[in-house]
Amino acid sequence: MNEAAMPAxxxxxxxxxxxxxxxxxxxxxxEVLHWLARAxxxxxxxxxxxxxxxxxxxxxxxxxxxxVLFHGGSGSWTHWVRSLxxxxxxxxxxxxxxxxxxxxxxxPPGVVDADGxxxxxxxxxxxxxxxxxxRLMGFSFGGMTAGMLAAAxxxxxxxxxxxxxxxxxxxNKHPFRLKGWRHLEDxxxxxxxxxxxxxxxxxxxxxxxDRDTVALHVANVRCDHLPRRRISxxxxxxxxxxxxxxxxxxxYGENDALYPGTLGEVEALMAANARHWQGLQRIAGAGHxxxxxxxxxxxAAVMPLLAATC
Numbered sequence: 001m002n003e004a005a006m007p008a009x010x011x012x013x014x015x016x017x018x019x020x021x022x023x024x025x026x027x028x029x030x031e032v033l034h035w036l037a038r039a040x041x042x043x044x045x046x047x048x049x050x051x052x053x054x055x056x057x058x059x060x061x062x063x064x065x066x067x068v069l070f071h072g073g074s075g076s077w078t079h080w081v082r083s084l085x086x087x088x089x090x091x092x093x094x095x096x097x098x099x100x101x102x103x104x105x106x107x108p109p110g111v112v113d114a115d116g117x118x119x120x121x122x123x124x125x126x127x128x129x130x131x132x133x134x135r136l137m138g139f140s141f142g143g144m145t146a147g148m149l150a151a152a153x154x155x156x157x158x159x160x161x162x163x164x165x166x167x168x169x170x171x172n173k174h175p176f177r178l179k180g181w182r183h184l185e186d187x188x189x190x191x192x193x194x195x196x197x198x199x200x201x202x203x204x205x206x207x208x209x210d211r212d213t214v215a216l217h218v219a220n221v222r223c224d225h226l227p228r229r230r231i232s233x234x235x236x237x238x239x240x241x242x243x244x245x246x247x248x249x250x251x252y253g254e255n256d257a258l259y260p261g262t263l264g265e266v267e268a269l270m271a272a273n274a275r276h277w278q279g280l281q282r283i284a285g286a287g288h289x290x291x292x293x294x295x296x297x298x299x300a301a302v303m304p305l306l307a308a309t310c
Contacts, residue, residue: 004206004304006179007195010188010200012211022215023187025220025222029212031081032219044124049106051124056084062091065158066132067306068125069096070142072164072289073232074224076103078216079139082295090303095128097121099142101226113229114145115236121145122153133158133246135306139291140164141229142260144237151243161305162237162246164256164288168266169235176200176257181215194218204255204287213292249278249305251298253286280306 010019021027028059035056043050054077067087069078077096077191098105100117106298108120125134137155138146138247162229178200181193194214202217241248250270252263259266267280281301286294291302 004196004199007192009194010191011195011209014185019191020187022211022218023190025214025219026109028219029078029081029216031212032078032216033080039049044118044127046100046106046108046123047107048100048111051100051106051120052104053098053128056088056094056096058088058091058093059113060091061093062307063259064092064135064306065132066093066095066129066134068136069094070099070136070138070146071102072140072142073098073229074102075140075142075220076220076223078103078220079142079289080291083291083299086295086299086303087306090307092306093136094138097124099145101224103220103223107225112226113231114141114148115231117145117151118149121149122156125156129156135159136305137160140166140288141232143167144232147237147240147244147248148154150246150248153242154165154243154245155206156224157244158246159306160244160246161307162248162250164252164258164290165237165250166232166258167234167240168259168269169238170259170262170265187237191218194221201257202287202289203293204253204285205293206259208280237271238269238273241270244274245276247276247278247308248274250280251290251301252280252282253288253290253293254282254284255286256288256290258288 040055069080076098101107126293143162144167153170175236178197179193181190184190198209274289283290283294283297291298
């Protein structure tokens with residue numbers, strides 16, 4: 001895989017003031033603003049502050065257990081912004097968590113990676129859903145975290161869906177290299193580096209990287225307070241699946257940058273370790289951030305899984 005060229009100019013017209021504000025994480029996408037205005041924000045205290053959840057209730061509830069969403073690394077609930085409408089339309093009650101150390105959630109004392117946040121997340125689910133288990137869906141880092149949580153606290157999770165998750169143990173095959181941006185003084189140059197990184201890791205079709213996508217991404221990476229996490233490069237998810245008691249399914253973009261040409265190996269490892277394996281579905285033409293890049297195809301795959309009786 002040849003390294004792509006750094007973009008020379010921003011692919012949209014904007015003022016210097018907007019460039020500066022966006023690079024500072026102060027500009028929000030129209031989709032994010034739409035769903036943020038409709039969300040109930042719930043905060044659960046921990047020793048270092050709070051874990052923040054965003055909650056939406058469907059007009060016609062389907063009576064199934066709530067769907068809880070975990071986002072990816074350097075992200076927030078907004079990684080799922082294009083899934084909220086379809087999930088609510090299908091009658092699902094939705095809770096999107098800002099994982100500890102990301103988005104609007106504070107870092108608990110001593111937490112530096114996914115394994116350290118599991119007790120905090122378990123407390124959140126136990127407090128918010130004291131009489132029921134949930135359907136847990138995690139993207140990327142959040143998928144790995146969800147798998148570890150389901151393994152450690154099986155009574156909390158009745159269904160697990162991992163999306164583009166790492167922790168498979170095949171990271172030596174990653175061909176991409178992200179570019180730093182925090183050292184850059186020019187806001188426009190920072191945004192060009194963000195566009196490059198989105199194209200290298202998050203999406204397959206670089207032409208879909210527009211103003212709103214960059215604004216969403218920059219606002220997220222600006223709130224990443226766990227920059228030294230390393231557990232994603234291990235096989236922790238595969239090992240965790242052997243302890244997960246509920247049904248497990250996986251969805252990946254066919255062109256996921258984490259596993260180019262190796263999704264067959266990912267599927268084989270998951271199938272060999274998960275006790276109640278429901279299969280891995282590949283979304284054609286999509287990259288790592290599959291639920292954002294190819295929302296229609298993603299939701300066509302995930303909705304039957306969520307509608308099934310566990």
